Amino acid sequence: QVEQLSRRLGEVDERLVTLHTELEGHELERVGLDEQLGAERAHLAELEAQQEAAREQRVQWQVEAAQVEARLAAARERAARAAADAGQARRQGIALAEEMATLDRETAALETQASQWEDAVQERRHALGALQAAAEGAGTEVQEADGRLVEAEAALDEARKGLDALGADEHKLELERTEILGRKRGLVDRVETEWRKPLDQLLAEAPEVAGDIPWLRQENERLRTAIDAVGPVNALAVEEHAEEVKRLEFLSTQRDDLLAARQSLQQAAREIDQTAKAMFLESFGKVRENFRTVFQTLFGGGECDVRLANEDDPLGSEIEIHAAPHGKRTQRIHLLSSGERTLVAVSLLFAIFLAKPSPFCLLDEVDAPLDDSNVGRYVRLLAEFKDQTQFVVITHNPRTMQAADAVYGVTMQEPGVSTIVGVRLGQVEAV
Structure with missing residues (x-):
């Protein structure tokens, strides 16, 4: 631009x-x-x-x-x-x-x-995995229900088409039957009007006529042609119509059940989202307060905060971490030194521990980028939490080793042969 x-x-x-x-x-x-x-x-x-x-x-x-x-x-x-x-x-x-x-x-x-x-840099953290997994499962069930509903609606449409076709055939046959009956009644009325007698009496009194009567032959041919034009009659049309009506009712019931199930699943998903949102905001508030306390302990002052980038959607929002060590202005953590970033990460980790204590924690060379003064703060923080949480610390820093209750090392006294050596510093005893 x-x-x-x-x-x-x-x-x-x-x-x-x-x-x-x-x-x-x-x-x-x-x-x-x-x-x-x-x-x-x-x-x-x-x-x-x-x-x-x-x-x-x-x-x-x-x-x-x-x-x-x-x-x-x-x-x-x-x-x-x-x-x-x-x-x-x-x-x-x-x-x-x-x-x-x-x-x-x-x-x-x-x-x-x-x-x-x-x-600017964006960082994202997903919380409350179990509830989100449940919400995703509910969404999957909703999708499956939608798929079944689509299939049911397609079958219902096919049934309706078949029912409409049967109805059209039935209507066509009824019209043709009515037309033939009308022509028959017209013929009977004409004969009875001409002879002023009922047709049954005329048939009973009629003498046998030798030869063919052209008019009767023509009328007979015309009626036969009309019957042939109607085509074959499906004698099972009424029964098939009744079966299609039953199937239509069955598919309609299934569709209603699927709609009710989908609404139920959607309601469950909404309730899960609301519960997850409430629990997340509660935990986030605790972590936020603990983060400030631990940060000030590690840095000896300063300001820090964790914020939601989108407060309207806390479960899908990015989490921004702001930190200002003593004597510096508030800024994003990627602008801090590697040691400062490490202390900020440790502060956030222990803030989560305070909100939801864990019996076990593994720290892999966290103290590598720290100078001696910051290593001292890091060790003091571990000492405060070791009564509630067991720490396994991988380190090469002597000051961190001095603060440990037990030290385990790997030595190679002979080429190709590794030996694990453990020392409890309180007792100075080899394990």
Whole structure:
């Protein structure tokens, strides 16, 4: 972004130089036009003086005068435009100067911000693992329930489609049956109307007719064609429809059960998150107070703090550690020396011990970057906690070894053969 501003500043400078050049050119043009205007006016006066002596050329001179006036108007217009351009150039120059000042201020602000960003580092710490694992498990169950719900809804959609298809077939058959029955009733009514007798009586009284009746044959063919057009009838359609209805009810019940299970799991996840948040904030507050106490003990004063980067989401928030040893300003721990960073880490470790004591702790060469005075503070802190916690310390520092109750070492008296030697300093006895 700074490079873009620098390029923008260069473009502004080039534009300013161009405007100055154009302004000088317009000024020279205006001077030339003024001189030309004076010459034309003198010429016009000379023409007026010779007007009486050259009346025969009156028309010609009038034309020339009109041409001169036209050139004069054009010159005046160019001069006005040049003056307007000059004013605009001056205004643009002022605006560009203001923009350059703004860009300078923005550049300074960006450089300051970039410096702050270079000093920033993010550290993240996840707490309350068991509760978070439970929350993740609940989330997994919710996802599985969602998957089963999707499958159930898909099956329900398939059942609905099958039910709709059966309903459509049933409706189509019913319509065709109604149409055939209607044609049959119409035929019976027509026969009974013609003969003024019921069809059953007519059939009983009708004599046998030899040969074919064309009309009956045509009607018979038409009815057969209509029946063939209907196609085969599914005799199990009603039973299949009933089965699909039962399956639809079963899938609907399953879907409702899955929805209820999902809501229950979501509620459980929310309750777990709330419980985890409350427990984390309680533990975080204790660790925060203990951290300040232990820090001041190790450093002999100073200030420190642990903060949540996002207080609205404590479980997912980063944890910032700020420390200010005695005589220094508060800053991020990555700006401290290696020894100071070690003491800050030890302070935080023992602050956690005070909040939730542990019966066992392993420290691997923690005192390596410490000078003698800080090693003394480190040893005194271990002595304060050794009644509550057993410490196994890996070290090469003699002062740390002197403070131990028992020292274990590995020696190699013979090449390739290691021997473990232990000494209880209180009894000065080899184990």
